[in-house]
Amino acid sequence: MVSNEKQRDLKSLVVPAAGALVATGDRWEPYRLVDPDGAPVEAVAAYFRELQAAGRSRATVRSYGLGLLRWFRFLWAIGMPWDRATRVEARDFCRWLLVAGKPVRSHWRNQSSSAATPSGQPYAASVRAHSETVLRCFYDFHLGVAFGPILVNPFPLVRAGHEGRRHAHHNPMEPFRNERSGLYRPRVPKRVPRSIPDDEFNEIFAHLPSHRDRALVAFYVSTGARASELLSATQAGADPGRQVISVIRKGSRAIQELPASSDAFVWLRLYQVEMGELIPRGKRLPLWWTLRRPIRPLTYHAAHRMFERVNAAAGSTATLHGLRHTAAYRMAEDPGLPLTDVQFVMGHAQLTTTQIYLTPRKEDVIRRVLAHHAEQTRQAAERERPAPAPGYRPETLDILFGAGRHD
CATH class of the missing domain: 1.10.443.10 (Intergrase catalytic core)
Structure with a gap:
C-alpha cells in the first residue's frame, strides 16, 4: 500500500441504487446485471456463464449477482472501471459495507430518487464475507481467462507472512483446513441454528x-x-x-x-x-x-x-x-x-x-439450569432441617407442630 495514496471521503459518499439484477426467465441466462443505462455488463454475464457451466443453481447465480451489484454500484459511484480497481477500492468497499450500513429501501410507489440513504446498520458479517468471496472468485475468473487488462486481484488472500504460524491455534479435535482466508474477509461468528419450541x-x-x-x-x-x-x-x-x-x-x-x-x-x-x-x-x-x-x-x-x-x-x-x-x-x-x-x-x-x-438449544439449557438451581435449593433446605431425636417418629412431630416445624 503506497503512502501517498489519495484518501477517499467515504463519509460523504452517496451510492445511488443504479443498475439492477434482472430475472430474464431464460434458461440459458436466468439473470442479467445491467448498468445505469440498462446495458448488460458483459464481464458479469461471462462469469454467470461460468457458474452455470459449473452446475450452480439459479439461486446461486442470483446470490452472486446481488453481491456483484453492490460492488458495481460502489464503483459507479466513485467513477472507477471494474477492471481498474485495486486493493484500495476493495478496502474502501469493505469499509463502506461495515460503516455506511444497509440502504433504506423506499416504497415501490416512490421511485423518484435513485439515491440510497444509509440506514446506519452495518451489513451482517455473513453478508460481507459472502461479498468478499464472490468478488475474489469473480476477479480470479477474469485473471484466468484474461478478460480485460487485469493485473492483480483487488481482493487478495492473506499472505503467509502476515498470518503467523500456520495452525498455531488449531483445535486437535477438529480437521485441518488448508484454504487461506481473504484479506478483507470478516470473522463470521458460529451461530446455533434456531429451532422452534x-x-x-x-x-x-x-x-x-x-x-x-x-x-x-x-x-x-x-x-x-x-x-x-x-x-x-x-x-x-x-x-x-x-x-x-x-x-x-x-x-x-x-x-x-x-x-x-x-x-x-x-x-x-x-x-x-x-x-x-x-x-x-x-x-x-x-x-x-x-x-x-x-x-x-x-x-x-x-x-x-x-x-x-x-x-x-x-x-x-x-x-x-x-x-x-x-x-x-x-x-x-x-x-x-x-x-x-x-x-x-x-x-x-x-x-x-x-x-x-x-449443540444444546438455549431454551433447553436455561430450563435445565433453572431446574438444577431449584434442586440445589431443595437439598440445602433438607440439610438445614434438624433430624428428630431417636425414638420419635417424623409423622408424629408433623401432626404436633405442623409440617416442616420440628424445632
Missing part, C-alpha cells in the same frame, strides 16, 4: 388457515427439506403407502426420497379432497398449487409469504427455514436414530454440518 410450533400450527398449509408445515417439520426442495415435489413423488415423498435436492439436483410423518400425508389427502377437480392431474405436475384463482403452481415466495402471515397472527418470529432446523433437532435428539441417518435425510455433504444440531 414445541409450544410456539403448536401455536403456529393452530393459526394455519387451510389444509394445504397444514400439509406443507407438517412435511417441512418431519422431512427437514428446504422450502424450495419440498415445492419441487410432483404428484407422483408422494407415496403414502411407503410414507415417503421425493424432492429435488438443492445442490446436486438429484431426486431423493424423504420419509415423512403419517400426519403430513393425512393433511395432504385432506388438501387434495378440498381442492377437488381444481388441481390439474398428472404424475409430472406439481404437488402444491395456489388456493387463489387462477390456480398456479405454488412458488417459494408465495409459501414464504404465507408463513409470514401465520407468524403475524400467532405472534411468532419463526422463519420458514426454522422448520428445517426444528426437524433436524428432533431427529438428532432421538437416541435410536444414528447421526448418519440424520445427515442423509438433511442432505448434508459433511457429517460435521449435521453435528451442529447436537
Whole structure:
C-alpha cells in the first residue's frame, strides 16, 4: 500500500441504487446485471456463464449477482472501471459495507430518487464475507481467462507472512483446513441454528388457515427439506403407502426420497379432497398449487409469504427455514436414530454440518439450569432441617407442630 495514496471521503459518499439484477426467465441466462443505462455488463454475464457451466443453481447465480451489484454500484459511484480497481477500492468497499450500513429501501410507489440513504446498520458479517468471496472468485475468473487488462486481484488472500504460524491455534479435535482466508474477509461468528419450541410450533400450527398449509408445515417439520426442495415435489413423488415423498435436492439436483410423518400425508389427502377437480392431474405436475384463482403452481415466495402471515397472527418470529432446523433437532435428539441417518435425510455433504444440531438449544439449557438451581435449593433446605431425636417418629412431630416445624 503506497503512502501517498489519495484518501477517499467515504463519509460523504452517496451510492445511488443504479443498475439492477434482472430475472430474464431464460434458461440459458436466468439473470442479467445491467448498468445505469440498462446495458448488460458483459464481464458479469461471462462469469454467470461460468457458474452455470459449473452446475450452480439459479439461486446461486442470483446470490452472486446481488453481491456483484453492490460492488458495481460502489464503483459507479466513485467513477472507477471494474477492471481498474485495486486493493484500495476493495478496502474502501469493505469499509463502506461495515460503516455506511444497509440502504433504506423506499416504497415501490416512490421511485423518484435513485439515491440510497444509509440506514446506519452495518451489513451482517455473513453478508460481507459472502461479498468478499464472490468478488475474489469473480476477479480470479477474469485473471484466468484474461478478460480485460487485469493485473492483480483487488481482493487478495492473506499472505503467509502476515498470518503467523500456520495452525498455531488449531483445535486437535477438529480437521485441518488448508484454504487461506481473504484479506478483507470478516470473522463470521458460529451461530446455533434456531429451532422452534414445541409450544410456539403448536401455536403456529393452530393459526394455519387451510389444509394445504397444514400439509406443507407438517412435511417441512418431519422431512427437514428446504422450502424450495419440498415445492419441487410432483404428484407422483408422494407415496403414502411407503410414507415417503421425493424432492429435488438443492445442490446436486438429484431426486431423493424423504420419509415423512403419517400426519403430513393425512393433511395432504385432506388438501387434495378440498381442492377437488381444481388441481390439474398428472404424475409430472406439481404437488402444491395456489388456493387463489387462477390456480398456479405454488412458488417459494408465495409459501414464504404465507408463513409470514401465520407468524403475524400467532405472534411468532419463526422463519420458514426454522422448520428445517426444528426437524433436524428432533431427529438428532432421538437416541435410536444414528447421526448418519440424520445427515442423509438433511442432505448434508459433511457429517460435521449435521453435528451442529447436537449443540444444546438455549431454551433447553436455561430450563435445565433453572431446574438444577431449584434442586440445589431443595437439598440445602433438607440439610438445614434438624433430624428428630431417636425414638420419635417424623409423622408424629408433623401432626404436633405442623409440617416442616420440628424445632
